[in-house]
Amino acid sequence: MNAATLAAWVAGIVAAFLVGAINPATIIARVLGKDLATSGSGNPGATNAGRVLGRKWGVLVGVLDVLKGFVPAYIAAQAFGPHAAYAVGLAAVLGHIYSPFLHGHGGKGVATTLGAILGVHPWVALVVLLVFAVSVALTRWVAAGSILGALSMIVVAVLVWVGHAPGDVWTGVWLAAIAAIVLWRHKNNAVGWWRQRRVT
Structure with missing residues:
Protein backbone atom coordinates (compact mmCIF):
# COMPACT_ATOMS: atom_id res chain seq x y z
CA MET A 1 0.00 0.00 0.00
CA HIS A 121 -21.99 -8.04 0.96
CA PRO A 122 -25.68 -7.58 0.09
CA TRP A 123 -26.36 -11.30 0.42
CA VAL A 124 -25.26 -11.26 4.07
CA ALA A 125 -27.45 -8.21 4.70
CA LEU A 126 -30.40 -10.10 3.22
CA VAL A 127 -29.79 -13.03 5.60
CA VAL A 128 -29.53 -10.73 8.61
CA LEU A 129 -32.62 -8.75 7.61
CA LEU A 130 -34.63 -11.94 7.13
CA VAL A 131 -33.61 -13.29 10.54
CA PHE A 132 -34.39 -9.92 12.12
CA ALA A 133 -37.82 -9.66 10.48
CA VAL A 134 -38.88 -13.21 11.37
CA SER A 135 -37.64 -12.81 14.95
CA VAL A 136 -39.51 -9.53 15.47
CA ALA A 137 -42.66 -11.00 13.90
CA LEU A 138 -42.54 -13.99 16.25
CA THR A 139 -41.50 -12.22 19.46
CA ARG A 140 -42.87 -8.68 18.93
CA TRP A 141 -39.56 -7.51 20.36
CA VAL A 142 -37.08 -5.50 18.29
CA ALA A 143 -34.18 -6.30 20.62
CA ALA A 144 -34.72 -10.03 20.02
CA GLY A 145 -34.52 -9.44 16.28
CA SER A 146 -31.33 -7.45 16.73
CA ILE A 147 -29.70 -10.10 18.91
CA LEU A 148 -30.66 -13.01 16.64
CA GLY A 149 -29.65 -11.01 13.57
CA ALA A 150 -26.22 -10.46 15.12
CA LEU A 151 -25.94 -14.17 15.94
CA SER A 152 -26.75 -14.98 12.31
CA MET A 153 -23.77 -12.82 11.30
CA ILE A 154 -21.52 -14.96 13.48
CA VAL A 155 -22.92 -18.08 11.81
CA VAL A 156 -22.13 -16.58 8.40
CA ALA A 157 -18.63 -15.68 9.64
CA VAL A 158 -18.02 -19.31 10.61
CA LEU A 159 -19.31 -20.50 7.24
CA VAL A 160 -16.86 -18.12 5.55
CA TRP A 161 -13.98 -19.40 7.66
CA VAL A 162 -14.69 -23.04 6.81
CA GLY A 163 -15.10 -22.26 3.11
CA HIS A 164 -18.85 -22.74 2.78
CA ALA A 165 -19.60 -19.06 2.05
CA PRO A 166 -17.80 -16.50 -0.14
CA GLY A 167 -15.13 -14.28 1.39
CA ASP A 168 -11.73 -14.52 3.05
CA VAL A 169 -10.59 -14.66 6.67
CA TRP A 170 -11.01 -10.89 7.04
CA THR A 171 -14.62 -11.14 5.90
CA GLY A 172 -15.31 -13.50 8.77
CA VAL A 173 -13.35 -11.41 11.26
CA TRP A 174 -15.25 -8.27 10.25
CA LEU A 175 -18.67 -9.90 10.46
CA ALA A 176 -17.86 -11.46 13.83
CA ALA A 177 -16.48 -8.17 15.18
CA ILE A 178 -19.46 -6.01 14.28
CA ALA A 179 -21.82 -8.75 15.45
CA ALA A 180 -20.01 -8.78 18.81
CA ILE A 181 -20.42 -4.99 19.04
CA VAL A 182 -24.17 -5.24 18.43
CA LEU A 183 -24.51 -8.05 20.97
CA TRP A 184 -22.55 -6.06 23.56
CA ARG A 185 -24.82 -3.07 23.02
CA HIS A 186 -27.82 -5.32 23.69
CA LYS A 187 -26.42 -6.99 26.81
CA ASN A 188 -28.87 -5.17 29.08
CA ASN A 189 -31.80 -6.32 26.92
CA ALA A 190 -30.58 -9.91 27.15
CA VAL A 191 -30.08 -9.72 30.92
CA GLY A 192 -33.52 -8.15 31.38
CA TRP A 193 -35.13 -10.88 29.29
CA TRP A 194 -33.34 -13.60 31.30
CA ARG A 195 -34.42 -12.11 34.62
CA GLN A 196 -38.00 -11.83 33.42
CA ARG A 197 -37.95 -15.46 32.34
CA ARG A 198 -36.70 -16.53 35.77
CA VAL A 199 -39.43 -14.51 37.52
CA THR A 200 -42.19 -15.92 35.34
Missing part, protein backbone atom coordinates in the same frame (compact mmCIF):
# COMPACT_ATOMS: atom_id res chain seq x y z
CA ASN A 2 1.52 3.31 -1.07
CA ALA A 3 1.29 6.59 0.85
CA ALA A 4 -1.53 7.98 -1.28
CA THR A 5 -3.67 4.88 -0.80
CA LEU A 6 -2.98 4.85 2.93
CA ALA A 7 -3.96 8.52 3.18
CA ALA A 8 -7.18 7.79 1.29
CA TRP A 9 -7.96 4.91 3.66
CA VAL A 10 -7.38 7.10 6.72
CA ALA A 11 -9.48 9.93 5.28
CA GLY A 12 -12.27 7.48 4.47
CA ILE A 13 -12.21 5.99 7.96
CA VAL A 14 -12.33 9.42 9.63
CA ALA A 15 -15.08 10.62 7.31
CA ALA A 16 -17.12 7.46 7.91
CA PHE A 17 -16.79 7.85 11.68
CA LEU A 18 -18.03 11.44 11.50
CA VAL A 19 -20.90 10.50 9.17
CA GLY A 20 -21.86 7.69 11.53
CA ALA A 21 -21.70 10.10 14.46
CA ILE A 22 -24.47 12.28 13.00
CA ASN A 23 -27.60 11.15 14.82
CA PRO A 24 -30.82 11.61 12.81
CA ALA A 25 -33.02 10.50 15.71
CA THR A 26 -31.74 13.26 17.99
CA ILE A 27 -31.89 15.91 15.26
CA ILE A 28 -35.44 15.06 14.20
CA ALA A 29 -36.61 14.83 17.81
CA ARG A 30 -35.22 18.27 18.59
CA VAL A 31 -36.91 19.75 15.53
CA LEU A 32 -40.18 18.26 16.79
CA GLY A 33 -39.58 19.60 20.30
CA LYS A 34 -38.73 16.25 21.91
CA ASP A 35 -35.71 14.95 23.81
CA LEU A 36 -35.04 11.26 23.22
CA ALA A 37 -32.51 11.16 26.05
CA THR A 38 -35.34 11.68 28.55
CA SER A 39 -38.13 9.92 26.65
CA GLY A 40 -38.95 6.27 26.12
CA SER A 41 -35.89 4.08 26.59
CA GLY A 42 -33.57 7.07 26.35
CA ASN A 43 -31.79 5.53 23.37
CA PRO A 44 -31.16 7.82 20.35
CA GLY A 45 -32.07 5.21 17.77
CA ALA A 46 -34.82 4.28 15.36
CA THR A 47 -36.80 2.10 17.77
CA ASN A 48 -37.05 4.77 20.45
CA ALA A 49 -37.68 7.44 17.83
CA GLY A 50 -40.64 5.42 16.59
CA ARG A 51 -41.87 4.96 20.13
CA VAL A 52 -41.62 8.65 21.05
CA LEU A 53 -42.17 10.45 17.74
CA GLY A 54 -44.39 8.00 15.87
CA ARG A 55 -43.84 5.11 13.50
CA LYS A 56 -43.19 7.15 10.36
CA TRP A 57 -40.41 9.07 12.07
CA GLY A 58 -38.94 5.83 13.39
CA VAL A 59 -38.89 4.40 9.87
CA LEU A 60 -37.21 7.56 8.54
CA VAL A 61 -34.55 7.41 11.25
CA GLY A 62 -33.97 3.73 10.49
CA VAL A 63 -33.49 4.42 6.78
CA LEU A 64 -31.08 7.29 7.50
CA ASP A 65 -29.12 5.13 9.94
CA VAL A 66 -28.83 2.40 7.30
CA LEU A 67 -27.57 4.96 4.78
CA LYS A 68 -24.91 6.13 7.25
CA GLY A 69 -23.36 2.68 7.06
CA PHE A 70 -24.17 1.88 3.44
CA VAL A 71 -22.85 4.96 1.63
CA PRO A 72 -19.32 5.05 3.14
CA ALA A 73 -18.89 1.25 2.90
CA TYR A 74 -20.17 1.12 -0.67
CA ILE A 75 -17.93 3.97 -1.84
CA ALA A 76 -14.89 2.38 -0.16
CA ALA A 77 -15.70 -1.03 -1.66
CA GLN A 78 -15.97 0.40 -5.16
CA ALA A 79 -12.85 2.55 -4.82
CA PHE A 80 -10.48 0.28 -2.91
CA GLY A 81 -12.12 -3.12 -2.48
CA PRO A 82 -13.80 -4.98 0.38
CA HIS A 83 -10.98 -4.71 2.92
CA ALA A 84 -11.12 -0.91 2.85
CA ALA A 85 -14.90 -1.15 3.10
CA TYR A 86 -14.58 -3.31 6.23
CA ALA A 87 -12.54 -0.61 7.97
CA VAL A 88 -14.80 2.20 6.77
CA GLY A 89 -18.00 0.32 7.67
CA LEU A 90 -16.71 -0.45 11.15
CA ALA A 91 -15.81 3.23 11.61
CA ALA A 92 -19.36 4.27 10.67
CA VAL A 93 -20.83 1.84 13.20
CA LEU A 94 -18.48 3.02 15.96
CA GLY A 95 -19.28 6.64 15.10
CA HIS A 96 -22.98 5.91 15.53
CA ILE A 97 -22.45 4.17 18.87
CA TYR A 98 -19.86 6.56 20.33
CA SER A 99 -20.90 9.83 18.72
CA PRO A 100 -18.69 12.77 19.73
CA PHE A 101 -21.67 14.99 18.95
CA LEU A 102 -23.58 13.25 21.77
CA HIS A 103 -20.66 13.27 24.23
CA GLY A 104 -19.61 9.73 23.39
CA HIS A 105 -23.09 8.25 23.46
CA GLY A 106 -25.23 6.95 20.62
CA GLY A 107 -27.56 4.27 19.37
CA LYS A 108 -27.05 0.52 19.44
CA GLY A 109 -25.74 0.34 15.88
CA VAL A 110 -28.14 -2.19 14.37
CA ALA A 111 -29.32 -0.19 11.35
CA THR A 112 -25.88 1.26 10.63
CA THR A 113 -24.37 -2.22 10.84
CA LEU A 114 -26.96 -3.49 8.37
CA GLY A 115 -26.11 -0.62 6.03
CA ALA A 116 -22.38 -1.30 6.21
CA ILE A 117 -22.93 -4.98 5.37
CA LEU A 118 -25.30 -4.03 2.55
CA GLY A 119 -22.60 -1.84 1.04
CA VAL A 120 -20.11 -4.72 0.84
Whole structure:
Protein backbone atom coordinates (compact mmCIF):
# COMPACT_ATOMS: atom_id res chain seq x y z
CA MET A 1 0.00 0.00 0.00
CA ASN A 2 1.52 3.31 -1.07
CA ALA A 3 1.29 6.59 0.85
CA ALA A 4 -1.53 7.98 -1.28
CA THR A 5 -3.67 4.88 -0.80
CA LEU A 6 -2.98 4.85 2.93
CA ALA A 7 -3.96 8.52 3.18
CA ALA A 8 -7.18 7.79 1.29
CA TRP A 9 -7.96 4.91 3.66
CA VAL A 10 -7.38 7.10 6.72
CA ALA A 11 -9.48 9.93 5.28
CA GLY A 12 -12.27 7.48 4.47
CA ILE A 13 -12.21 5.99 7.96
CA VAL A 14 -12.33 9.42 9.63
CA ALA A 15 -15.08 10.62 7.31
CA ALA A 16 -17.12 7.46 7.91
CA PHE A 17 -16.79 7.85 11.68
CA LEU A 18 -18.03 11.44 11.50
CA VAL A 19 -20.90 10.50 9.17
CA GLY A 20 -21.86 7.69 11.53
CA ALA A 21 -21.70 10.10 14.46
CA ILE A 22 -24.47 12.28 13.00
CA ASN A 23 -27.60 11.15 14.82
CA PRO A 24 -30.82 11.61 12.81
CA ALA A 25 -33.02 10.50 15.71
CA THR A 26 -31.74 13.26 17.99
CA ILE A 27 -31.89 15.91 15.26
CA ILE A 28 -35.44 15.06 14.20
CA ALA A 29 -36.61 14.83 17.81
CA ARG A 30 -35.22 18.27 18.59
CA VAL A 31 -36.91 19.75 15.53
CA LEU A 32 -40.18 18.26 16.79
CA GLY A 33 -39.58 19.60 20.30
CA LYS A 34 -38.73 16.25 21.91
CA ASP A 35 -35.71 14.95 23.81
CA LEU A 36 -35.04 11.26 23.22
CA ALA A 37 -32.51 11.16 26.05
CA THR A 38 -35.34 11.68 28.55
CA SER A 39 -38.13 9.92 26.65
CA GLY A 40 -38.95 6.27 26.12
CA SER A 41 -35.89 4.08 26.59
CA GLY A 42 -33.57 7.07 26.35
CA ASN A 43 -31.79 5.53 23.37
CA PRO A 44 -31.16 7.82 20.35
CA GLY A 45 -32.07 5.21 17.77
CA ALA A 46 -34.82 4.28 15.36
CA THR A 47 -36.80 2.10 17.77
CA ASN A 48 -37.05 4.77 20.45
CA ALA A 49 -37.68 7.44 17.83
CA GLY A 50 -40.64 5.42 16.59
CA ARG A 51 -41.87 4.96 20.13
CA VAL A 52 -41.62 8.65 21.05
CA LEU A 53 -42.17 10.45 17.74
CA GLY A 54 -44.39 8.00 15.87
CA ARG A 55 -43.84 5.11 13.50
CA LYS A 56 -43.19 7.15 10.36
CA TRP A 57 -40.41 9.07 12.07
CA GLY A 58 -38.94 5.83 13.39
CA VAL A 59 -38.89 4.40 9.87
CA LEU A 60 -37.21 7.56 8.54
CA VAL A 61 -34.55 7.41 11.25
CA GLY A 62 -33.97 3.73 10.49
CA VAL A 63 -33.49 4.42 6.78
CA LEU A 64 -31.08 7.29 7.50
CA ASP A 65 -29.12 5.13 9.94
CA VAL A 66 -28.83 2.40 7.30
CA LEU A 67 -27.57 4.96 4.78
CA LYS A 68 -24.91 6.13 7.25
CA GLY A 69 -23.36 2.68 7.06
CA PHE A 70 -24.17 1.88 3.44
CA VAL A 71 -22.85 4.96 1.63
CA PRO A 72 -19.32 5.05 3.14
CA ALA A 73 -18.89 1.25 2.90
CA TYR A 74 -20.17 1.12 -0.67
CA ILE A 75 -17.93 3.97 -1.84
CA ALA A 76 -14.89 2.38 -0.16
CA ALA A 77 -15.70 -1.03 -1.66
CA GLN A 78 -15.97 0.40 -5.16
CA ALA A 79 -12.85 2.55 -4.82
CA PHE A 80 -10.48 0.28 -2.91
CA GLY A 81 -12.12 -3.12 -2.48
CA PRO A 82 -13.80 -4.98 0.38
CA HIS A 83 -10.98 -4.71 2.92
CA ALA A 84 -11.12 -0.91 2.85
CA ALA A 85 -14.90 -1.15 3.10
CA TYR A 86 -14.58 -3.31 6.23
CA ALA A 87 -12.54 -0.61 7.97
CA VAL A 88 -14.80 2.20 6.77
CA GLY A 89 -18.00 0.32 7.67
CA LEU A 90 -16.71 -0.45 11.15
CA ALA A 91 -15.81 3.23 11.61
CA ALA A 92 -19.36 4.27 10.67
CA VAL A 93 -20.83 1.84 13.20
CA LEU A 94 -18.48 3.02 15.96
CA GLY A 95 -19.28 6.64 15.10
CA HIS A 96 -22.98 5.91 15.53
CA ILE A 97 -22.45 4.17 18.87
CA TYR A 98 -19.86 6.56 20.33
CA SER A 99 -20.90 9.83 18.72
CA PRO A 100 -18.69 12.77 19.73
CA PHE A 101 -21.67 14.99 18.95
CA LEU A 102 -23.58 13.25 21.77
CA HIS A 103 -20.66 13.27 24.23
CA GLY A 104 -19.61 9.73 23.39
CA HIS A 105 -23.09 8.25 23.46
CA GLY A 106 -25.23 6.95 20.62
CA GLY A 107 -27.56 4.27 19.37
CA LYS A 108 -27.05 0.52 19.44
CA GLY A 109 -25.74 0.34 15.88
CA VAL A 110 -28.14 -2.19 14.37
CA ALA A 111 -29.32 -0.19 11.35
CA THR A 112 -25.88 1.26 10.63
CA THR A 113 -24.37 -2.22 10.84
CA LEU A 114 -26.96 -3.49 8.37
CA GLY A 115 -26.11 -0.62 6.03
CA ALA A 116 -22.38 -1.30 6.21
CA ILE A 117 -22.93 -4.98 5.37
CA LEU A 118 -25.30 -4.03 2.55
CA GLY A 119 -22.60 -1.84 1.04
CA VAL A 120 -20.11 -4.72 0.84
CA HIS A 121 -21.99 -8.04 0.96
CA PRO A 122 -25.68 -7.58 0.09
CA TRP A 123 -26.36 -11.30 0.42
CA VAL A 124 -25.26 -11.26 4.07
CA ALA A 125 -27.45 -8.21 4.70
CA LEU A 126 -30.40 -10.10 3.22
CA VAL A 127 -29.79 -13.03 5.60
CA VAL A 128 -29.53 -10.73 8.61
CA LEU A 129 -32.62 -8.75 7.61
CA LEU A 130 -34.63 -11.94 7.13
CA VAL A 131 -33.61 -13.29 10.54
CA PHE A 132 -34.39 -9.92 12.12
CA ALA A 133 -37.82 -9.66 10.48
CA VAL A 134 -38.88 -13.21 11.37
CA SER A 135 -37.64 -12.81 14.95
CA VAL A 136 -39.51 -9.53 15.47
CA ALA A 137 -42.66 -11.00 13.90
CA LEU A 138 -42.54 -13.99 16.25
CA THR A 139 -41.50 -12.22 19.46
CA ARG A 140 -42.87 -8.68 18.93
CA TRP A 141 -39.56 -7.51 20.36
CA VAL A 142 -37.08 -5.50 18.29
CA ALA A 143 -34.18 -6.30 20.62
CA ALA A 144 -34.72 -10.03 20.02
CA GLY A 145 -34.52 -9.44 16.28
CA SER A 146 -31.33 -7.45 16.73
CA ILE A 147 -29.70 -10.10 18.91
CA LEU A 148 -30.66 -13.01 16.64
CA GLY A 149 -29.65 -11.01 13.57
CA ALA A 150 -26.22 -10.46 15.12
CA LEU A 151 -25.94 -14.17 15.94
CA SER A 152 -26.75 -14.98 12.31
CA MET A 153 -23.77 -12.82 11.30
CA ILE A 154 -21.52 -14.96 13.48
CA VAL A 155 -22.92 -18.08 11.81
CA VAL A 156 -22.13 -16.58 8.40
CA ALA A 157 -18.63 -15.68 9.64
CA VAL A 158 -18.02 -19.31 10.61
CA LEU A 159 -19.31 -20.50 7.24
CA VAL A 160 -16.86 -18.12 5.55
CA TRP A 161 -13.98 -19.40 7.66
CA VAL A 162 -14.69 -23.04 6.81
CA GLY A 163 -15.10 -22.26 3.11
CA HIS A 164 -18.85 -22.74 2.78
CA ALA A 165 -19.60 -19.06 2.05
CA PRO A 166 -17.80 -16.50 -0.14
CA GLY A 167 -15.13 -14.28 1.39
CA ASP A 168 -11.73 -14.52 3.05
CA VAL A 169 -10.59 -14.66 6.67
CA TRP A 170 -11.01 -10.89 7.04
CA THR A 171 -14.62 -11.14 5.90
CA GLY A 172 -15.31 -13.50 8.77
CA VAL A 173 -13.35 -11.41 11.26
CA TRP A 174 -15.25 -8.27 10.25
CA LEU A 175 -18.67 -9.90 10.46
CA ALA A 176 -17.86 -11.46 13.83
CA ALA A 177 -16.48 -8.17 15.18
CA ILE A 178 -19.46 -6.01 14.28
CA ALA A 179 -21.82 -8.75 15.45
CA ALA A 180 -20.01 -8.78 18.81
CA ILE A 181 -20.42 -4.99 19.04
CA VAL A 182 -24.17 -5.24 18.43
CA LEU A 183 -24.51 -8.05 20.97
CA TRP A 184 -22.55 -6.06 23.56
CA ARG A 185 -24.82 -3.07 23.02
CA HIS A 186 -27.82 -5.32 23.69
CA LYS A 187 -26.42 -6.99 26.81
CA ASN A 188 -28.87 -5.17 29.08
CA ASN A 189 -31.80 -6.32 26.92
CA ALA A 190 -30.58 -9.91 27.15
CA VAL A 191 -30.08 -9.72 30.92
CA GLY A 192 -33.52 -8.15 31.38
CA TRP A 193 -35.13 -10.88 29.29
CA TRP A 194 -33.34 -13.60 31.30
CA ARG A 195 -34.42 -12.11 34.62
CA GLN A 196 -38.00 -11.83 33.42
CA ARG A 197 -37.95 -15.46 32.34
CA ARG A 198 -36.70 -16.53 35.77
CA VAL A 199 -39.43 -14.51 37.52
CA THR A 200 -42.19 -15.92 35.34
